[in-house]
Amino acid sequence: MTNSVIGLSIDCSDAAKLAQFWADVLGRTVNAAPTAEFAAIDSTDSAHGPRLAFHQVPEAKTIKNRLHLDLISGQFAAETERLLSLGATRVNDAAKGAARWTTFRDPEGNEFDLVAD
Numbered sequence: 091m092t093n094s095v096i097g098l099s100i101d102c103s104d105a106a107k108l109a110q111f112w113a114d115v116l117g118r119t120v121n122a123a124p125t126a127e128f129a130a131i132d133s134t135d136s137a138h139g140p141r142l143a144f145h146q147v148p149e150a151k152t153i154k155n156r157l158h159l160d161l162i163s164g165q166f167a168a169e170t171e172r173l174l175s176l177g178a179t180r181v182n183d184a185a186k187g188a189a190r191w192t193t194f195r196d197p198e199g200n201e202f203d204l205v206a207d
Contacts, residue, residue, distance in 0.1 A: 097133075097141030098159075101151075102198050105129040105144035111197050112142055114176050115161070151199045159202040166190070166206040173204065 102108045109120045109129035116139065121130045127146040133139055163169035170192060174180065178194040181201065185191075190206040 095140055097130075097143055098157075099143045099145055100200065101147040102144050102200075103146060103150065104198075105146050108196065108198055109142070109144045111177055112144075115173065115178075155201045158200070160191075160205055161202065162205045162207050164207040166204065169204060178202075 100108065104126050106120070106124035106126055106129045109124055109131055112118075113120045113131050116131070118131050118134065118138065121132055124130075129144045131142045133141050161169075170180075173194055177197045181193040181195055183190075183192050191203045193201055193203050195201055
C-alpha cells in the first residue's frame with residue numbers, strides 16, 4: 091500500500107484573503123467561490139506544487155511553523171521585492187555553503203523560505 095500527497099492544508103483566520111496572497115505568490119488562481127471559512131488553489135500540474143487548502147480556525151498562530159513552504163527563484167532579488175510588495179514580511183537572510191535563502195512571513199504570520207537558484 092502506498093500514499094501520495096495531494097495537497098497541504100493551512101489554518102488561518104481569513105481563508106479567502108490568504109488564498110489570494112498565495113495565488114499571487116505562485117502565479118495561480120484561487121478556486122471559485124472562496125469564503126473567509128474556506129478557499130483553495132488547485133495545482134495546474136505537479137511541477138507547480140500541490141493543491142493548497144485554507145481553513146478558517148478560531149485561534150491565532152502563536153509559534154513557529156512545524157512545516158513551511160520553500161520557494162525557489164532564479165531572480166532572487168527581484169522576487170524578494172515582489173514578495174514584499176504582495177504583503178510578505180522579511181524575517182531573516184541566511185546562507186550555508188553555496189545555499190542562500192530568505193525566510194518570510196505571509197500576511198497571517200506563517201513562515202516560508204525563498205531559496206536562490
